[in-house]
Amino acid sequence: MIVRNFFVFEGIDGTGTTTQLKLIKERFLREENEGRELIVTCEPTTGPIGALIRRGLSGEYRFTADTMARLFAADRGEHIYGSDGILEQTKAGKTVISDRYLFSTLAYQGSAGDPQLAEQLNAEFPLPEYLFYFDLDADAAMNRVEKRNARLEIYEKREFQRILRNRYASILEHYRIEHPEMKIVVIDASLGIQEISEKIWSIIRNKPIIET
Structure with missing residues (x-):
């Protein structure tokens, strides 16, 4: 299942997804005047399961990779299907962009733990209309993170x-x-911030398109 008007930003750490999310949100508010609404969200979410995951990511709690995969799946279920979740927002005609989604679990927990478990836990989740993947050399990305x-x-x-x-x-x-x-757009994350922003904006600027 593809969720129309749902976009996902993905990449290893330090590739600039959060920066681009902020810029797109600012531009959407500045340039849109037709009553269209953008919802910006992320995973882990800000909900109670997401808060628990963040404590695991920080190292405060020591979860196994497979436990993290299960937590992410639970958080994702609420993110998609819960009250004010992604499905509800897109059905209302809103554009939703998420900083990370199931692809992160397949990559991170699938690398650190059981890849088959990661796949099983995420097999039934719907897919975004567009996946923007920010690609950057790992050393360059970690230089930014550090x-x-x-x-x-x-x-x-x-x-x-x-x-x-x-x-x-x-x-x-x-x-x-x-x-x-599902449309996949690979972004060269070594490019300038504004150049990347323009490429993304050229794709999402006309969303949502309400299909009847």
Whole structure:
């Protein structure tokens, strides 16, 4: 199932997804005047399960990778199907952009733990209309992360980020073949911030398109 007017930003840590999300939100508010509404969200969510995940990511709680995969799936279920969730918002004609979605679990927890479990937990979730993948060399990405963060999260390690980049490449190839109805846009995250923003904006500026 494809959720129309649902967009996802993905990439290893430090590729600039959060920065671009902020810029697109600002531009949408500045340039849209037809009553269309943008909802910006993220995973982990700000809900109670998301808060627990964040404590795991910080290292405060030591969960196994498979436990993290299960927590992410539970958080994602509420994110999609819960009150004011993604399905409800898109059905109301709103554009929704999420910083990370099920592809992160397939990459991160699928690399750190059981990849089959990660796949099983996420097999039934609907897919976005567009997946924007921000691609960047792992060392360059980690240079950004280390510059901005004094304390790193559990997955913010150079060798693991290299593994993640390769795994994301496999994930994208799988979805290109098995789910061609989902549009995948690969972003060169080494480009300038404004150049990246323009490319994304050129795609989402006319959303939502309400289909009857």
